[in-house]
Amino acid sequence: RIARSIADRRIRLVETTTTQPSPFARDLLFGYVGAFMYEGDSPLAERRAAALSVDPALLSELLGKVELRELLDPDVIxxxxxxxxxxxxxxxxxxxxxxxDLLRLLGPLDADEIALRLQADDDEDAAATPARASALAHDLVDARRAIAVTIAGxxxxxxxxxxGRLRDALGAALPVGIPTAFLEPVTDPLADLVARHARTHGPxxxxxxAERLGLGAAVARHALQRLDAVGxxxxxxxxxxxxGSTDDLEWCDSEVLRRLRMRSLAAIRGSVEPVPPEAFARFLPVWQHVTRPLEGVDGVLQVVEQLAGVPIPxxxxxxxILPSRVRDYTPALLDELTASGEVLWSGHGTLxxxxxxxxxxxxxxxxVTLxxxxxxATPGELERAVLEALAGGGAYFAAQLRQVTGAENEQSVIEALWAxxxxxxxxxxxxxxxxALLAGGSQAHRVARRAPRARMYRGTPIARPAAPPRPAAIGGRWxxxxxxxxDPTVRATAAASLLLDRYGVVTRGSVQNEGLPGGFAQAYRVLAGFEEAGHCRRGYVIEKLGAAQFAASSTIDRLREYAALADPPPLEAVALAATDPANPYGAALAWPGLDGITHRPGRKAGAVVVLVDGALALYLERGGKTALAFTDDEAVLxxxxxxxxxxxxxxxxxxxxVEQVNGVFVFGTPAGRALREAGFVEATRGLTLRRQLEGARA
Structure with missing residues (x-):
């Protein structure tokens, strides 16, 4: 019937814009408001964006007075x-x-205020002088286009x-000779002046x-309340x-507030964008306490919990690993945890x-981490005997196991134990x-030997009685x-939880580097279950790593803090073992390429990487013989x-x-000059850095 009436022109459709949504639209909008209310597990930027996109009038009607001070961007204001x-x-x-135009749009101004808004004639980047501003203003007065008045003294x-408005609203004394057309009274002159102040200012x-117009606070408040009544x-x-007190109640023009909301929303949506990979490389060492070290035995235990089950040389x-994460680390701290049974270690193959x-x-x-x-590897006869001896429970010294197994000597027992x-x-x-084992041979990361004890006088050291040779690696109970x-479900759930704690943001590369059973497909299913339970979120957090990334909302907020660098950048450098979980390159992030260089970096035992502001700057192979420099910037190097x-x-x-950098001899290269300035010295084969031993300094 409505359609026929429209066709017969008995009903006429008129398009209009209402100040409030219709009853039907209100139900839909309240649904959006309800969705916003229950998005409390979202990152902060997403929550602010959702709040700014909701109609504040509806939100106030549902939740009461809404304070926008936590949502509006102060820089935007x-x-x-x-x-x-x-x-x-x-x-x-x-x-x-x-x-x-200034006087018409902004209201009365003095010469200094005009000068700040007036561009100098001879310099586009500078403001005009007060004398120049005063001269132009007096020209307007002489032309009867402006007047000189006194407001608030x-x-x-x-x-x-x-x-007319200044006379009727503020009682300002006007000069003579003003045309009558400009002195006609208006309906509410004070509201006009206050409204202009509102639309040319922020909150x-x-x-x-009241101070700007020379009014009493009560008079200004009543004028604002009249404007509020008409929206x-x-x-x-x-x-x-x-x-938040009543005396500090703020006012804002409705159109200005709408523009501030839109600009703040645009700024927030910009911060919601994925962060660059370098931001994650800056975030991960902080997340793993490399640049924010812990202290004491509790700090060592916290590091072990975060790196639980990760094989490292x-x-x-x-x-x-441990000295970079625990400020006062000593071997006694780790021994205290292992001796008390709080920490275990396990082997994962030889180097x-x-x-x-x-x-x-x-x-x-x-x-769940073992x-x-x-x-x-099939155990030998002696190894099976050791396993049978330990299978009964308890722990044994190597000498006790020799007696139990009937081995020929203790050295053979030691070799079986290490196997x-x-x-x-x-x-x-x-x-x-x-x-003890590392002290008896070469290692991936060569550790400096202990300095010899100082002699009591210049000459032959005091002779000590010869001690019988002892086999290496004796000590402790096995x-x-x-x-x-x-149960694979229990292990997969525990592994996914450990990945979130270890990396903050779990990506495909991190999972593949861990070598978990089932790979990323298995971890993805478990993490998707975590998302459904509200323990983490899935999204596109880091650029170029795909959308299948998982992180807690609070972690995403912290990661976004590392997305912007100061100008100039701070040049914060951190050196890590290439196998360190705090090094994202070769795992979550791909190794950067070098034109014309066939040598490729890798997460190899003994290799060292140096990151500067999250970007890979140096890569040194085991012992430093071969190095790769990923920049020619001398400050970064x-x-x-x-x-x-x-x-x-x-x-x-x-x-x-260091003998070679990017395939050429180190001498004369930008990296070589940087290494020499840092403490490397020239040697026959290249640039050498020798550790300053405590005994040598003594």
């Missing part, structure tokens, strides 16, 4: 105020006509069109407008410094020399055997490792070299000798 007041260099006016220039207080201004708390644990891959585990979570023993340890079957209650959890020297000396690394 400040920039809008500069533009509205013509204080921004790009919004300044020119010449006499520009001054006339200050002499100002005003547009002649405002003469303001009653005291501010021209709104009240609330919009600035971050607002205390044994020589790197106490030279690079050239006497080094190997070792993982640390919190004892209460070892069942890997299954290597079944490909079982590297296949992930047994462990020791201290880390001392690992240290025992079987706990049985790993066999200098910062990277200083960090490398500090880490090598503070981490007790042995001699580093």
């Amino acid at each position: 400040a920039q809008f105020e500069r533009e509205a007041q013509r204080l921004d260099p790009g919004r300044r006016v020119r010449g006499r006509e520009g001054v006339a 200050h002499p100002r220039f005003a547009a002649i069109e405002d003469a 303001f207080t009653v005291a501010a407008v 021209r201004v709104t009240s609330g708390y919009f600035l971050p410094e607002a205390s 044994a020589s790197a644990w106490e030279s690079l 050239p020399g006497r080094d190997g891959w070792i993982a640390l585990h919190p004892a209460d979570a070892a069942s 890997a299954a023993p290597d079944d490909d 079982l340890a590297w296949t992930g079957r047994i462990t020791n209650d201290t880390f001392a055997p690992v240290r 025992s079987l490792l706990p049985e790993p959890e066999t 200098a910062a990277a070299s200083r960090a490398l020297v500090a880490t090598a000396r503070g981490g007790r690394l042995d001699t580093l000798t």
